[in-house]
Amino acid sequence: MDIEATVAAIGAGDRRALGRAITLVESVRADHRAQATELLQRLLPDTGQARRIGISGAPGVGKSTFIEAFGRHLIEQGLTVAVLAVDPSSARAGGSILGDKTRMPFLARHRSAFIRPTPAGTTLGGVARRTADALLLTEAAGFDVVIVETVGVGQSEIAVADLVDTFVLLLSPGGGDDLQGIKRGIMELADIVVVNKADGALADAAGHAAADYRAALALMRPKIPEWPAEVLLASALNDTGIAETWDAIQRHRDALGNRLADLRAGQATRRMWAEVHDSLVDALRQDTQVKPLLAKVERAVGAGEITPSAAAAKLVGAFRRG
Numbered sequence: 450m451d452i453e454a455t456v457a458a459i460g461a462g463d464r465r466a467l468g469r470a471i472t473l474v475e476s477v478r479a480d481h482r483a484q485a486t487e488l489l490q491r492l493l494p495d496t497g498q499a500r501r502i503g504i505s506g507a508p509g510v511g512k513s514t515f516i517e518a519f520g521r522h523l524i525e526q527g528l529t530v531a532v533l534a535v536d537p538s539s540a541r542a543g544g545s546i547l548g549d550k551t552r553m554p555f556l557a558r559h560r561s562a563f564i565r566p567t568p569a570g571t572t573l574g575g576v577a578r579r580t581a582d583a584l585l586l587t588e589a590a591g592f593d594v595v596i597v598e599t600v601g602v603g604q605s606e607i608a609v610a611d612l613v614d615t616f617v618l619l620l621s622p623g624g625g626d627d628l629q630g631i632k633r634g635i636m637e638l639a640d641i642v643v644v645n646k647a648d649g650a651l652a653d654a655a656g657h658a659a660a661d662y663r664a665a666l667a668l669m670r671p672k673i674p675e676w677p678a679e680v681l682l683a684s685a686l687n688d689t690g691i692a693e694t695w696d697a698i699q700r701h702r703d704a705l706g707n708r709l710a711d712l713r714a715g716q717a718t719r720r721m722w723a724e725v726h727d728s729l730v731d732a733l734r735q736d737t738q739v740k741p742l743l744a745k746v747e748r749a750v751g752a753g754e755i756t757p758s759a760a761a762a763k764l765v766g767a768f769r770r771g
């Protein structure tokens with residue numbers, strides 16, 4: 450890849466160049482990784498201006514329908530929107546449901562929108578890194594809003610919440626049942642909770658669910674004192690609560706104020722350490738001194754012959770000497 454040409458093309462908003470660059474950052478090949486690193490470093494000064502929004506929820510809660518309506522609303526405000534869809538479960542299912550362009554037909558066709566599924570990854574860390582890189586690329590391409598969509602399976606929300614400025618949790622009007630099903634930790638990540646499907650026969654249940662979530666959130670410590678999480682009602686199907694969600698996101702941004710820079714700095718630093726951690730562990734596992742010990746030491750720990758910390762010290766010691 451011609452890095453200079455790609456930098457220029459992405460800066461000019463060339464979608465195909467953006468698509469190819471995302472493919473490059475997703476690659477695990479060493480030469481691709483080196484090119485991707487160079488490309489991202491070159492584009493870094495052109496990043497950071499977008500609103501980074503995470504939208505998460507269980508399958509069937511209405512994410513596609515919601516993002517389609519929400520994206521349309523943003524486009525009507527004159528904004529451009531990129532949607533990066535993360536679906537770690539598709540790694541196991543062997544395909545990407547999120548890749549299906551018919552999920553968001555309006556956005557898929559509109560020139561102010563860009564939709565990109567993150568391909569199945571083997572590790573959550575890998576998925577998070579690729580999504581973080583793809584997010585930077587879409588910013589360099591000039592998108593005003595980047596939505597990172599994730600399917601609610603616990604760990605992935607935590608990773609995605611750490612990539613965005615505002616994390617929106619979509620819930621369905623299941624009320625009490627749902628509340629038990631949702632891990633408290635995920636509720637704690639939410640800046641905004643949207644109870645979707647607040648329409649027709651589900652309208653009453655949605656109202657009750659929203660009250661339950663408000664009560665639950667009131668018992669949790671807000672992420673920042675200036676912003677106790679808000680609970681909204683929406684119907685993605687009927688296009689209600691969509692403008693209100695965008696309004697809440699804007700107010701959340703205002704509440705963050707100068708903290709936004711700190712938030713992003715913290716996220717970037719955590720990602721750096723996560724990568725340092727992953728590469729060191731990789732190097733250790735591949736090390737010629739360590740490799741022959743691994744199975745034996747693991748077995749000894751499993752059999753209770755050596756403590757986990759003594760075993761770790763042994764492996765790290767062998768790595769240091771190696």
Ligand code: GDP
Nearest residue numbers: 507508509510511512513514645646684685686
């Ligand atoms: P996803 O799996 O979270 O992406 O959910 P989808 O957007 O595919 O929606 C799942 C189902 O819920 C579909 O049958 C949608 O038509 C329906 N749905 C989505 N939003 C709403 C809504 O606001 N109200 C109602 N009644 N149904 C909805």
